Amino acid sequence: MCRKFLSLLVIFIFLSACRDEKSDTSVNQVKGDMEALSFYDEGLLPKDFEDCKNAKCPKIRVNYLKFREDREAALAMNRYNEKNLIKIFDNAEETTENKSVKAAVEEFIKDYQNFKKDFPNSAIGYEVEISQSVLSQTKDLLVLETDFYIFTGGAHGYGAKRFANFDVASGELLDHEDLFSNLDAFRNYAEKEFRKKYKIPEGENINAKGFFFENDTFALPENIAVTKNRVILVYNRYEAASYAEGELKLSFPKNKVSEWLNY
Template identity: 75%
Template structure:
């Protein structure tokens, strides 16, 4: 009898172990200052929405990262990340009022289905694609990279790259003034690197090669990533050049600008 109980116990332990392994599948660790941040991927496809079971839906491929909220920093990062992802849908005619990403996608579906009801003869399709990954992680800083494409009719959709720099200890989203101890000095250096890459002579108008910086004055882009070895600047379409030019990217070795960095 005891042998039978022992056998059942072994089977139970094996089953429990396999179940735990399965539940943790896909969970990755990001090492922080004092403890690890665990994150996993959240995904949405048309099949995940009730509205798509009875009516035609737009193309949907949404994949983004969520941190397990076992520490306060993870909660902060999830909150900031969710808000930034929802803003992607603000490129539609009406700004999203959704409280989470799934609700924002659902609004996008409703907009498409309402459009099809109003204009049943239209061949226009809607599409949203979002992907997200950890670009870099250090003891103090985590950088998320988000790539997205949104199409709601017209000649072309809009795609962009967005970076988010987070303080691993606090979970705070960091802005330019947080990342740099001397933002003006870094901006001056970045302008020299930009001119060198695009062959614009010193003293020559920064827009002489077809760029359209406001008031003919160089400015940093909205998207800056401070990685382990480099500072990456990305100007998305329309930010400093035409749509046809695509995104403009400038990558600066970190050792050249360390004196102006906080991270």
């Protein structure tokens, strides 16, 4: 009897250990200033929405990161990140009415279903795909990379990449002025490298090869990532060239531009 009890106890401990090990695999950690930031994947598919259970739905594949809100920095990161993700569905600059990513997807589903009611014979199908990952992390800076594609009719959908640079200690979302100690100097360097890559001689109009920078003046892209070893610039479609040109990318070794960086 005693031997049987001990055998059952060993099995219980083994199964408990397996469960703990499995649960830990879904949680990742980013080392911050003094303590670790933990994050996990949040996923949304059509099956997660009531409106998709009895009616046709768009294609939905949404995966993004959420930080465990055990410190103020994580709360701030989640707030900024959620706001940026919602803007994929609603490009309005003002604060959106949607309070969460799930609410934004629900609105996307309703828009699609209303469209199908108005145009039941249309073959057009809506689609949204979002994926997110930690591109880089140091003790001071964390960079999220978001790739997305959204289609709501027309000749083609729109896909883009977005970077978000966060101060690890405060959780603040950093803009270009925060990342660089001398933004003008970095911009001048980036323009020289851009001209070199796309073979635009110095003194020639920056739009001479078909680009369309506003007022014929070189500008930095919206998306800049300051990683552990590099500074990456990405111009999404329509930002500096036509849709057909696709994404334009520049990448510099960090030691080449370190004199103008704050991080």
